[in-house]
Amino acid sequence: MENNASLWRFALRLWRDKRIEKLCLRLQDEYGVPVAVLLVALWLAEARRRPDAALGRRLVARAEQFEETYLRPLRVVRRRAADEGGGMMELKRQIQEAELEGERLLLARLGELAQTQPGDDSVSALGWLLVVVPEVAQCQGLQTLLEELAALSESRAATG
Template structure:
């Protein structure tokens, strides 16, 4: 976890799994969960890092603020451009900016996560619960997070 790009590479590898993409986008669109918080939680779990509630709150708050200021507005414009048949190039350029924003956010989160305590044996769900504390209040949210944790752990076991 010394190199911030490690999280980016982890995220890209994980995102290639269409199940991960589908669950993350549902969590984002249906429940307002920043995808970056999900990815950093899964990364920390895969690295065997012990869940840290204070860090989970900081990661979640930082990602939420970044999403609100930069990524949600870009996403909204990209979606509007997608509805306009003549705005294909504009949509592509906005999508590139959105992806770069996601990369920058993950880089920031990785930097914050450098302070994570030593090895642990917690599941991915332990970290997901810290970055999405609302999980216990919504059955649909809990189900999606459990699916994401199971997919991540099964991928890790097969790699």
């Protein structure tokens, strides 16, 4: 499987698609799904790694703990600085940089968990997303967003 630097490049490439960014942020803000988990799931799907519920639970648990400890507090302060405006914009930018570095570290940790996952030719992006977000059966809106994210990711992969 690709190394963590490849995971980071994959995540940045996906994030440049504003539609994917918007869907990931909606899933984070409306449903509490860590963006890093979504990106790792899409990476695993593109790498043709077989979906695994136990791995999905480990990915989510590690991401939620990291988010709670590091990223959510940064996000709160960044948003507060943005709301104040004025001289706080430089502080907002610096916090954004720290938040981005935190996301990179989290992706590296999640990538390490996923390194040994075996391959499978019948893998789909939606298959992995359903593994890491099992609550989908309880919410039609969540399922719709995940289906849209999977379709966008797979169409990007097909076009290079």
